[in-house]
Amino acid sequence: MKLKLTLLMFLIGAAVYAQVPKLAATPPMGWMSWNIMSENPNEKDIKEMADAMVNSGMVKAGYQYIFLDDCWQGGRDNKNNIIADPKKFPSGIKALADYLHSKGMKLGIYSDAAPLTCGGYTASLNFEEQDAKTFASWDIDYLKYDYCNAPEDVETAKKRYGTIAKALRKSGRDIVLGICEWGPREPWNWGAQVGGQSWRTTFDIRDKWMDIEGKGGVGIYNVVDKMAGLASFSGPGKWNDGDMLVAGLHGTKGPSSAFNGNGCTKAEYQSQMSLYSILNSPLYASCDIRKMDDEAKNIFTNAEIIALNQDVLGKQAERKIKTDIWDVFLRPLANGDFAVAILNKSASTQNAKVNFAELGLADQYEIKDLWQHKMIGKNNKWTGEVTAHETKVFRLKKV
Template sequence: MKYLKLNLFATLLVTGITAFAQEVKLAPTPPMGWMSWNLMEVNVNETGVKEIADAMVNSGMVKAGFNYIFIDDGWQGGRDNKNNIIPDAKKFPSGIKALADYVHSKGIKLGIYSDAAPLTCGQYTASLNFEEQDARTFAKWGIDYLKYDYCNAPEDVATAKQRYGKMASALRKSGRDIVFGICEWGPREPWNWGSEVGGQSWRTTYDIRDKWMDTEGKGGVGIYNVVDKMAGLAKFSGPGRWNDGDMLVVGLHGLKGPSSAFNGKGCSQAEYRSQMSLYCILNSPLYASCDIRKMDEDAKTIFTNTEVIALNQDALGKQAERKIKTDVWDVFVRPLANGDFAIAVLNKSGITQATKINFADLGLPDKYEIKDLWQHKVTGKANKWTGDITSHETKVFRLKKV
């Protein structure tokens, strides 16, 4: 009996460990890719998605780690006579399965969109009460990620948890590993419950616009509004559970469409680079949204900076903490898996500012080799950094103890 009990305990222990491993293996690092919404809105289509996939490969983005395409709202064509959700035949004449096969052949995964209500934000067919059937369909098509929106749904937290939990359960039972992105926009504070109900990421704010910041309180979240929100959510982030800052607006340059709402007139190059820098150090999923088929060299340089991306994809998965916040400066620090540290220094003011950052003030008392990850070079070995930072620019350094 003693041995039987020990064997039973060992079996239960192994089973528990295996179940835990299955739960955390999805999105061990933040997903990276391209999302269709800002460029294509509800006009997303098969030809455009294939062209984007080709451009992601040719531009070096896939090699840099951008290995998802996320199809947003507008792909749906209703349901068939067996209530299976189907794509719009004009937009996707070959079907989603064929498109997934094409995208997979390029080394890219495919994400799709639905909503926890009868209709989506764009008033297309959604998944409420069809969760298991739709999850099986998505798995059959070869889908790797589901963005699950919350338009046309009740405002209370309990219903959101129930609806998101139901879809998460359906995805787990679908027979395919499908990453689950909760797109509730933040009012019900999904960072408190998103992982509990089965999500791998959760949006922290309403939709981002192509601007630095909403300063008038008239609506429309800007880059810094998102960063400021996410800065207080570090304890909720880690492997398989990510605070999601919404799309990268890098390279949009005031493009007419969703990103131009609420005075989204475009950002400076320093601001676009800051979004990438700060999203990387804060572990947000990274999904580009500009037309990468014809993006400029500045955008390409941002999307293919593998040294900055390495911070976002670091195996330790620990989101940076904001150590300094003044009217002018935000300074973030995060540990990395190999023992290095990364710091990001943002000048929030409207003019170039000189600063001296003493590493000891950030809890880093040693001397470090300092590598500037945008200049791609070591700038010295010291216990501090001194220099000028332009308006809305973010300096990113990797510190190696010497």
């Protein structure tokens, strides 16, 4: 009987383990080079950024990756192996990966599903297996795969992303694949099937709250509003990706400042962190970590907010209430708690009154405010002020 029980427990454990994806079981977290370094990513600055991430407490908080974006490439050698620009990376990419790994971090790299990248640099079309083996030999941990200079149709995108995914799996190294075709081909419908672990849901985000006129430059709320309808596609090993966190940029000149990306308020930056966390987006900062202010540091390193994003259940929040003023999201957590986010979309302070029963929660709950880091009562509702574009985030524990 004891032997049978032991065998049963082993089989149950094996079944649970088999359900945990090998890659990106929780949303990746890190820092991306594009907004600060743009077309000049380089070894010196990347190493300094890694050091700053360690010293600021970001690595301890869970930000493992540095994502090396476009413009690192130096063409191909006489055997058609892709190489790094020797002026930007004199020690080579493998040495950079070794440096990051020595600090408990990981290195992501960038390529494109066409002959040339968005910046006009060497990309991977027709060299997928060769490039995947090269990335593996450099000990790369993640590949952001862009879609500039590629055909617009869905089937070609599925084929090209499937090809690179298979090449990565054959490379001999576990490398996460981030699909970056910006949403027009609805990659949430097929991204996981072709082998991706995440997919961008919109075009590049800018340092602003919202694009109102549709003239270009996606803002924070545009992304949130898009991802709010995609909860059914998200889960362990398959994430809706909202693009970079813009906290700390404050209108910094560069890619993020295009299309009137002139900066956001503290409440808006904090809302992006809150809503991306509850919606399971990968979290990657993009300001200069070496110079970031305490406001940005406190936003990035809020352990209780990060815990929602990294919750092992991996259940994306659903938007339960949507009005002209309010968005209210509900998310179940692995230990039986719930997370509730209440966003005031208006341009002025509003009084909120949210009955948890309207969200499907019939019990009484201990309510913890995750930005104030304190218990604020036991109830089945919450009433209070929410400032313009602020998001209140509560963790509810049944009592």
